[in-house]
Amino acid sequence: MASWQIIVAGVVGVIVVSIVTNVLSQVLFRDPNKPPFVFYWIPWVGSAVSYGMDPYKFFEDNRKKFGDVYTFMLLGRKLTVALGPKGNDFVLNAKLNSVSAEDAYSHLTTPVFGKGVIYDCPNYRLMEQKKFAKGALTVRAFQSYVPLIVEEIRQFWFKSPEFFGGNSDRPSGRTDLSVALPQLTIFTASRTLQGKDIRAKFDESFADLYHDLDRGFTPVHFVFPNIPIPITFKRNAAQKKVSDTYMEVIRERRRTGDLSEFDLINTFMKDAVYKDGVRMSDREIANMQIGILMGGQHTSASTSTWAMLHLGADKEIQNALYEEQVAVCGENLPELTYENLQELPLLNSVIRETLRMHPPLHSLMRKIRSDIAIDGTRYVLPKGEYVLAAPGVPMIDPQYFKDPLTFRPRRWEETRNIINLNDSSEAAVISKGAKSPYLPFGAGRHRCIGEQFAYVQIGTILSNFVREFTWTLPPGSSVPTPDYSSMVTLPNKPCAIVWTRRRISEKK
Ligand code: HEM
Missing domain, CATH: 1.10.630.10 (Cytochrome P450)
Structure with missing residues (x-):
């Protein structure tokens, strides 16, 4: 027998023995x-x-x-x-x-x-970090966020040739929600939770860096966190660059002294002193921004995508959402407010039902x-x-x-x-x-802190969409099945909808 044959026979032997031992131990010992x-x-x-x-x-x-x-x-x-x-x-x-x-x-x-935050610290520290974050998740903060989300939707999303716009107002089209909604989610979350300066960076290289971070967050990395493959190296480089960028923003805000807006960076800069007197470092505040933005990104993007797909398949509910807004906000549908969102029970039921069927x-x-x-x-x-x-x-x-x-x-x-x-x-x-x-938001000490923000963000997106468009799923298709291959349960691609812009007269 050649030496390679001996090696192959040896490997096969080891595999067979380990399978047999494994099976016997399961069958015989309970x-x-x-x-x-x-x-x-x-x-x-x-x-x-x-x-x-x-x-x-x-x-x-x-x-x-x-x-x-x-x-x-x-x-x-x-x-x-x-x-x-x-x-x-x-x-x-x-x-x-x-x-x-x-x-x-x-x-x-x-x-x-990054280091020092979320699961890289003792639990009592995480509990305090979550408490600090809640300073940017109050009713007053949400009241200031809704117009910012509306502005993002109108300025960047409805007008974008890639998604719903084009030559002035494109009257109808087809859009892949699996591309459109993650982008809108990160734009609206960064604009509200982290401020104008951070949002502006998403028009530059920041989105690509976040993408690299994302790709380092796979089931493979769950088992081999530092597996030496290109996406791991890119993940590590992106972590440093993104964290450094937040630190520059922190220093700049400290220099100008303007911490007046509600957002997580300002909240942490002002309030993040632990009970034992230790202040969170700039690096930790920076890393916390990554953790929170990523905690809300796929969860919220997946929920709004599923919701829009189900609404595309359910004309009755879609129309009822439009009528609900007309009844609450008035015939001319003035800009949506945080208070309006609290008065739209069907809208909130749509989000709740989506999360029941598709918890991320x-x-x-x-x-x-x-x-x-x-x-x-x-x-x-x-x-x-x-x-x-x-x-x-x-x-x-x-x-x-x-x-x-x-x-x-x-x-x-x-x-x-x-x-x-x-x-x-x-x-x-x-x-x-x-x-x-x-x-859907868990329970106990690790319960989500982003529930109300998610309802505000998703509710504002859905209600603005309902005001502007009617939509269906492409002919012959139905709501996609779930894809469990990433950490968050997403709809299988393509997540296409076919939309028509409401006529001005129809908008009453
Ligand atoms: C539809 C949207 C969302 C869903 C369904 C969701 C779901 C969850 C769940 C199930 C947990 C518990 C994890 C566990 O027990 O292991 C959690 C924790 C958490 N979520 Fe969310 N989330 C959403 C949006 C957000 C948003 C928008 C933010 C940030 C603003 C956020 C930040 C967090 C944080 C900081 C934790 C705490 C982690 C811990 O204490 O271990 N989430 N979320």
């Missing part, structure tokens, strides 16, 4: 104090393919076999899924000394956001820091493994939402359709407690 384990053939890889292709199918298929709690292997990690409202509560409200989000996410997020994050993970027992079972999960909540599962469970796979925003006006809850009032269904079946 620890009664551990949850049932999802069977897998290939060591280390485990259930990565079935989970990665369609996590909801994976959760449901295994729930049928094992119930709400089971463990699976994902690329060398053992994850215990805890489904349903009780599972959400178990994972999202677990004690700080039992589980940790930073241990689960930091290797992925720190190279992108399908899996929320924590790493176990000390052994934890699961209440009501004999299971104990050991330190070093992971727990996973999937808030999207109860949101499409017929036990809680009648006809759950149908987009029906009006269900939120008739909460009797949301069944089998101890308290079926709307307040209970959308409550912030972890036991609610409706948790």
Whole structure:
């Protein structure tokens, strides 16, 4: 036998032995104090393919076999899924000394956001950072943001030849929302949350740098955060350049002394002093801007894209949104305000229903820091493994939402359709407690701080779109299926709509 044949035979032998050992250990040894384990053939890889292709199918298929709690292997990690409202509560409200989000996410997020913030610091620091950020997420701030968002939509989006404009006002056309909405989302978020100076940089190279950061935020990097491939090097270079740019802006604002506008940079510059007297450094404030902008970017862009696709397939709701605005804002539809947004229940139901069917994050993970027992079972999960909540599962469970796979925003006006809850009032269904079946923004100490901002941003985009256009999906197409290949659940491309500009007379 030639030496290469010996090597090949050796490698094949090792693979076969490890597969056989793995299968036997699963079949022969079952620890009664551990949850049932999802069977897998290939060591280390485990259930990565079935989970990665369609996590909801994976959760449901295994729930049928094992119930709400089971463990699976994902690329060398053992994850215990805890489904349903009780599972959400178990994972999202677990004690700080039992589980940790930073241990689960930091290797992925720190190279992108930078040092000292979000998951690259102790949890008590993150809690304070979130509190500082809330200074730019108040009602007064939102009142100032709505006109800025409207201006962006009108100035840059409706007029852009790439999307909805062209020679003066193009009367009709076809647009790919998967390109248009991410761009509008980053323009409006940077304009409002970070100021005019930062927004201006998105017309230059900043957008490309953010794109490089984004591409360093993949499932591959989840497993190999520093894999030496070009996108990793680009990610690292972009992180430094973007962070340096924010630092220059911070220094410039400090030099001029003008911190009058509501935005996150000013808020952090003024208020970011921790309880123990330590002030956040400029570098940390800069890195925080990346973390927050990226936290809201794909989540909000995906939600507005799904919402517009569903509305394209549902003329009745689309028209009703227009009529709702006419009734609330008046015949001539003057510029939308933050107060108007609070008075548009159907608009808010559309966003809520979109998030019910398409929560952007399908899996929320924590790493176990000390052994934890699961209440009501004999299971104990050991330190070093992971727990996973999937808030999207109860949101499409017929036990809680009648006809759950149908987009029906009006269900939120008739909460009797949301069944089998101890308290079926709307307040209970959308409550912030972890036991609610409706948790698109998570719960507990890591709950999202961007919910109200997201409603303001998405609500302003949708309502301005409804004022300006009517639209449908291209003939013969339907709302796309979900694409789970990135960290956020997006609609499969193309996400095209066919639109017609409303005639002035129609705009009343
Ligand atoms: C539709 C839009 C959004 C959705 C559905 C969403 C969803 C979520 C979820 C599920 C979590 C919890 C993560 C976990 O427990 O592991 C979260 C956390 C967070 N989100 Fe959002 N988000 C959205 C928009 C935003 C926006 C606009 C911002 C910023 C303005 C933002 C900033 C954050 C931050 C800072 C956290 C906290 C992370 C932590 O404490 O660990 N999000 N979001």
